[in-house]
Amino acid sequence: MQTETLLYIILAGIIALLLSFFHYFNKKKSMSRLNMLFAFLRFITVFSVLLLIVNPSFNKVTLFTEKPNLILAVDNSSSIKHLNQKDKALDFIESISQNKDLKSKFNLELYTFGESLSTSDYIDFSENQTNIYKAFTQLNKIYKQTTSPTLLLTDGNQTYGNDYQFVDNRYSQPIFPIILGDTTKYVDLKIQQLNVNKYAYLKNKFPVEAILVYSGDDSVNSNLIVTKGNLPVYSENLNFSKTNSSKILNFNLPANSVGIGQYKITLNPLEQEKNKINNVQNFAVEVINQKTKIAFVSDILHPDLGVLKKSIESNEQRAVSFVGLNDIIDKINDFQLIILYQPNNKFKLLVEALNAQKKNQFIIIGPKTDLDFLNEAYPFFNHQITNQTEDYQAELNRNYGPFLIQDLDFESFPPLLSNYGAVQFSIPFETILNKTFKGVSVGEPLLATFEINSWRQAVLFGENIWQWRAQSFINEKSFKPFDDFIGKLIQYLATNQQKSRLNIEYDSFYKDNNNVIVKAEFFDKNYVFDARESLEIIVVENKSNETKTFPLILKNNYYQVDLSSLPPATYNFVVRAKNDNLSKSGSFQILEYNVEQQFLNADVTKLQKIATNSQGKSYFIDNWQNLIEDLLDDKRFVPIQKSVKKTIPLLDWKYLLAIIALSLGLEWFIRKYNGLI
Structure with missing residues (x-):
């Protein structure tokens, strides 16, 4: 409390005392016990009112204990299921979530991630993309100012995004990877990457680049075949060895007909290969007539x-x-x-x-x-x-x-x-x-x-x-x-096409691991965007003629529908306005490709590196029991006693009003009882 405020309080007490004595002790009034009681009550009333005018402030300090957070980030991508680690992952999550000692020391928070971070505790290992770097970036926004060691349950195989092994530069918490997957090295021959232009021009040739990788010690032979439908359009014999473990093939394919051409590139697998899914990739090229x-x-x-x-x-x-x-x-x-x-x-x-x-x-x-x-x-x-x-x-x-x-x-x-x-x-x-x-x-x-x-x-x-x-x-x-x-x-x-009241935007083909998004916009007769219309899309699968209908959701200044749940196939569709006789049609293909199934092992090297760089420690899923003991013994993760200091003005103290009311009431009642009023 400031000295100036304290002087005001003393002055208020003196004024209250003088006023009460002036009123009850003068030539006509004696210093009886009753008058002394009246003077005391009047002093309380006047002093309390003057205190409200001065309104001094008091500091209130509250102590509390804050436990550190324990973040459990679970890789919810389909590669976990593909590597047969689903049951081990679920058992680990259950054990950590039910451990009483960890609950006593930490606030346990569960997140899942695939393409992005989610607070949902529904874990089905079905996401088609993994972005570990983005998950840590989002966690950093939440736990930047706290103590939050992070358990990372993953195989370490990221399908897109920045390289997560350098995430310690942006995420300041210790990271404890729990590694899912087999560390045994198997013989494997795979198509590491396929680079193809999305468009080609009629009567021209378009380039294809294939990056092929071999893991093994012996020399092996294989054959690369590119087919369009059932017809081979390119093939090449290849040799691999321990010292010649990768090849980059560049070749050209002809664009002879307008439209979408669907191709399959196959690297013939070896007999001893465990994962043969990564030996095949599909791609498509849209051939157009002119630029x-x-x-x-x-x-x-x-x-x-x-x-x-x-x-x-x-x-x-x-x-x-x-x-x-x-x-x-x-x-x-x-x-x-x-x-x-x-x-x-x-x-x-x-x-x-x-x-x-x-x-x-x-x-x-x-x-x-x-x-x-x-x-x-x-x-x-x-x-x-x-x-x-x-x-x-x-x-x-x-x-x-x-x-x-x-x-x-x-x-x-x-x-x-x-x-x-x-x-x-x-x-x-x-x-x-x-x-x-x-x-x-x-x-x-x-x-x-x-x-x-x-x-x-x-x-x-x-x-x-x-x-x-x-x-x-x-x-x-x-x-x-x-x-x-x-x-x-x-x-x-x-282009010089007339303006249309219903416009749609979509791609000619999508890969199975990408989002299949169709957008539309609808205008009234004055060509002003109309957000009141209800749009729906009717999708028909070409071979089975199976029909599905989806509503388009209004998003900002357009409508949108996500068709990512559709299986790989060729589809025709119609976008229709329910309240108006307008529709637009189109077609697209979803190409079969699951990037999460291209992996054979966990990426142990990167996971161990982020553990070391972040001052954490890595564990394999079969030997994770030491993790709980290490977390409980780690002196970095201890509860912190914190204090909150609040400045409370006297006006907020409701009891002072009750004191004023009580002192005035008692003074009136006693005076009335004694016939002085």
């Missing part, structure tokens, strides 16, 4: 040019060519889309030709753009000329209609350098991204599209979009989300 050709025209050099080319050509169905101003006019019809980067007066003949032929265009405007020329060349919009620039960030318009857009957290992207000034459109347009300045929308489009009788154009009002691709990689650890965003914009601009 979408896009011309890039610019009078300046800028990093945006290279980045946009990379993003557009990330889809192999598209090819970007940089064409000079003197050459492009004679080649306009060779391209489906022309991108004009910061046009100036030199673009006059080109723009006149493009507008005359109603050629689709993507116009990127920046500080080096000649706005006088632009306003004259394009009567559809007018950009105010101020000769000033400003940095504007982006904000996604979730009601954008022409195609589906995923929010890439645009608000976190660096600003684009744009010309300062209002933009006025003389025709209807749709905004993809709005300009914001210091987090406030300025009511101007940053990226917009418009359409006149199937003639499509887009305008980006800013340069330095190359920084967006870099930021997207920082956010997502991949360029793919940003490239997909640019790809959808290019796909919209490079």
